[in-house]
Amino acid sequence: MEAIGRALEAILPADRIKTRLIDILSYAADAGFYHLEPKAVVQPVGEDEVKALFRFSHQHRIPLTFRAAGTSLSGQSVTDGILADLSRHWQSMKIENDGATVRVQPGITGGIVNARLRQFGKKIGPDPASINSAMMGGILSNNASGMCCGVSKNSYHTVQFIRFILPNGLTFTTENPDDYQRFREQCAELYDTLLQLRDEVRNNEQVRERIRAKYRTKNTVGYSVNALVDFDDPLDILAHLLIGAEGTLGFISEAVMRTVPDYPEKSTGLLYFPDIHTACEAIVPLTESGAEAVELMDRASLRSVEHLPGIPELVKTLPEPAAALLVEYQGNTQEELKAKKEKFLAVSGAISLIVPPSFTENPVEQAYLWKIRKGMFPSVGAVRQSGTTVILEDIAVPVARLGDAILDLQVLFGKYGYENAIIFGHAKDGNIHFVVTQAFDTPAEIQRYDGFIREVVQLIAGKYDGALKAEHGTGRNMAPFVETEWGPGIYEVMKTLKSAIDPENLLNPGVLINADKEAHIRNLKELPRVEEEVDKCMECGFCEYKCPSRELTLTPRRRIVVRRALVKLKHENRKQDYRQLLKEYQYDGLDTCAVDGLCAVACPVDINTGMLVKRLRRENHSGFANKVALQVAKNFNFVSKAVWVGLKAGSAVNAVFGDHAMTGLTKGMRKVVPAMPLWSPHLKPSSWKPSPAATVAEGDGPRVVYFPSCINRIMGGSEKGKRTSPILSLPCPAKRAFPSYNPTISVVIAADRSIPPKATAPPTRIP
Template sequence: MDIQKQLEEILPADRIKTRLIDVLSFAADAGFYTLTPKAVVQPVNEQEIIKLFHFSNAQFIPIVFRTGGTSLSGQSITDGILVDLSQFWDRVKIENEGALVRVQPGITGAMVNTYLKKYKRKIGPDPASINSAMMGGILSNNSSGMCCGVVQNSYHTVKHIRFILPDGKSFNTEVEGDYIRFENECPDLYNLLISIRSRLETDTVLHERIRQKYRIKNTVGYSVNAFIDFQHPLDILAHLLIGAEGTLAFIAETVMNTVPDYQFKSTAMLYFPDIYTACQALVPLNNAGARAVELMDRASLYAIENMPNLPSVIKELPSGASALLVEFQETTYAELEEKVNMFLQDLTRLSLLHAPVFTSNPKEQEYFWKVRKGLFPSVGAVRKSGSTVILEDVAFPVARLGDAITDLQHLFKKYAYHNAIIFGHARDGNIHFLITPEFNSPEEVTRYDLFMGDVVNLVVNKYDGALKAEHGTGRNMAPFVETEWGGEIYELMKQL
């Protein structure tokens, strides 16, 4: 029996895609990897998810979940069965006057924020792709973004999760009885989680290593901080799902704590003679209370400088210049004015090319952020034909970001990636670098392989940073999980 007929025992034919033209259209997500699925299915409820899990186990065919497909690291592609959740999983419910929001995986983060707007609240994670990224991917990659940092990322703002394990059993951390049921129905998993938690409680070196690694953004491997943040195995497992890229269970519904959507904002572009000098401004900006600090190197500014309504000064910047898009946000105008004025009085500590011009005009602010969020596609649009856009996502301690970027730029020169650009969430030491290699010869593949080896060595061994800060581990960094975490913690991850 072919796979179409087999799947029709679970779903109606109109929600199963096996024609070549259909599966090819799902072979890629927003990243540069391609895998052609055997079938694409569109379940509408949890019972169909459970049946798909049973089918997967019986037929030894992997299943992968996809919502918005905005992943840049290949998490939402497969040569097995692709489960498309973008059509029928979009329910949202506002609770407790906007303090909580209940979501299914197939609704965009932007739409959730639209529902929350009248309560002056929003979800914590704020990725640049929020208009297209859906909650399933935002949670499964432990997305963060421009303002949320570590404290308000997906992991830290989840309150309750309803999930389905690959064996079809479902649990909900909102239901008190599920804690006992989890122990009774999944004793092996329950005991494994207790064993790992106990090991980490008694091993002070590993315990502190985990705590230290999550002081900066980090989505490499499983969220093992769950073992030191929570006591009950069900809570531990629920939080392991955040950032697990769908490998442990299916997240059916999530209740999230929301965060304030500050109504008063002041925004400016700050220009510096070089990127190192820009990074020296990060600690003063963080101390001043800036909610967002976005870094753009000169190469990224070249890609946008001809866009309408941008300050003309951008075209006049010297070749090594850099910019920080800075925003202060507060609950009242008086608080905002105080913060901005305090910052402006301390400008002598910064080596600025031009005096900053802050704006509170919502349209001007919206345009600044539109330009920043569109930076990746703007650069990708002008790449050389036949090249591949690769965007990496790393994090360093903020105080060492300038040195780390300088070293990274040396690697660009060493491997002749002359069109590389750097931008990102500098407030958190999180940068994205983009290169456009051409994989048209073995030599080009070798060059990229050697480059990535040096990047890994730089991030992990020199700066003790994170190889993935907010994009999930992905396929590119999966081979280096043990390199970053070390053998003992990696073995604990493998047990899961």
């Protein structure tokens, strides 16, 4: 590892090359259930460094894999080569053409892109459930879709221009007309190969129509060979082959995407049916009436959430074969919504429903209905047995045969002992997800999964001629079965594409194209039992974008991955590695955690890594230290004032003896008392003074009380002498945005020391 790190220093600065044991192990996991330890983790900045990494990979014969957020589920962002982390330095975005298009880099999350587009009434087409944590690099490379996306609004169909770097180090963009001729001249052999494959596919009617038919529904198995049918010029073909290629053909450094409307008006309803077949019969009428989302939930999935507070009592009394559809209409006006609903209601009498259909336009009630749907995956994860992982698979079949396919899947669940399996998904597209919990700690368990997945392949690809992966990408999980779904002819086209573009097979090898027919059961992730908080974690990475220390040391997911690694090293009696990892974990895992609990807000299974770290810190401290901490907490008003006075005194010393006087003094004291904190020239005492609450606005209705955090009250002073008011009472902006929201009072704990942030959703309600 150290030798590779030294070699990499020729092209990257040392602070962006990670080869410590804690870095290698914490990056060995993504959201999938595979585990590979990279030889080094690098954080490139700019295209020149990416090109240098390609050269390094070829020179040293080391595989190279690019990762954005690592929320992929099929093992496409782990490697035993060099892992290039894009999450820090590729976060640029620019809204263009009044929101009609948006220019993005791979390291910015889809949620942030949508938040900035909202003022234009727009959003990106792909809407994966992970959009708040998934980054654009993964959204593009996996051809992500989602609940309202369908086929027409996915990444492939909404990308306008792509800028990319090939493994040979050459950069092209479809935005520059001159690049089309330059590609022909500089990549003549690849150009001719793409032309040849295009013509072979188009001239074979059976193959051409096969491709057309497969992409009328969601499909992310193999390469996007529809590009050979949809586009004429080889550069356009190659650019669209990169969408859904899972980082195996090139590096997408920038993309311009066409946006879609973000409709302001929505109407949502949960419809109950006596059985799954009856529910599936309603899909086509709902789709034809204009429903944007039609989400299917089987009885087992409803049962997994029926214990949650506020769930309608009807859910608990549904018969065993029952099912439900969560339906949402969207439009620019209420009149549009009414017309769409009435179109469905006109034919709903011919469909058997347990209760008459009912819809709501109340945002709070709508959010709760979606919470039911989105709570199914985490509900299984939260109650699974320690040591097991949650496997979330997705398939697509023709809508007309969806009910039959679900019944067949349920038979397989029983055959292989997946008693808690649930089924839900995007029924409008014939796309369903199923969740099972699985351990990989014994040969028998691995054999069980292998047998199950092979029967699923035969069922979906054989009996139903469907897609083995509708949204989640091929990865390592379905790589052995790409040929099974597509047939040997089209699979040979895919292999030719890979060898022509990446002849050395060094770019994310083993993903998507893999000759090993057992690749899906290689390098499986172990989840040893550690402690309650850790055992619940699915390593999905949803928490990472909330973490204040994510760009300094570890994220909550990586903190938990390391906790598991420590247990594994201990069990394997690797004493030296255990001691080294434990030492590195002290700063990276414990000392730098903000313990603010923000990770729990985004965690599907409500893990508060901050509470875990607090407990570990307490256990690492002596009894005396814990008593001192308790007294500080009990007398925090006095302590905060004392710290403020200390800062004031330190600033006075610097004013008299020079700007670096306190730095030198604290360095000297630290030699005697190692725990003595060093003075920083950035420390400034706040200009805050205790004062009554300042009411800055009058009016009737709910109030927002704004409390600056303690760190701002003590160290929040600015050089311009602006004051931070300790308490501000403001009208509740959520009341204007959500008229039905009626809190008594709302509280915002703010880290900003100037103006309270604008509320975009109801703040926390305190009765």
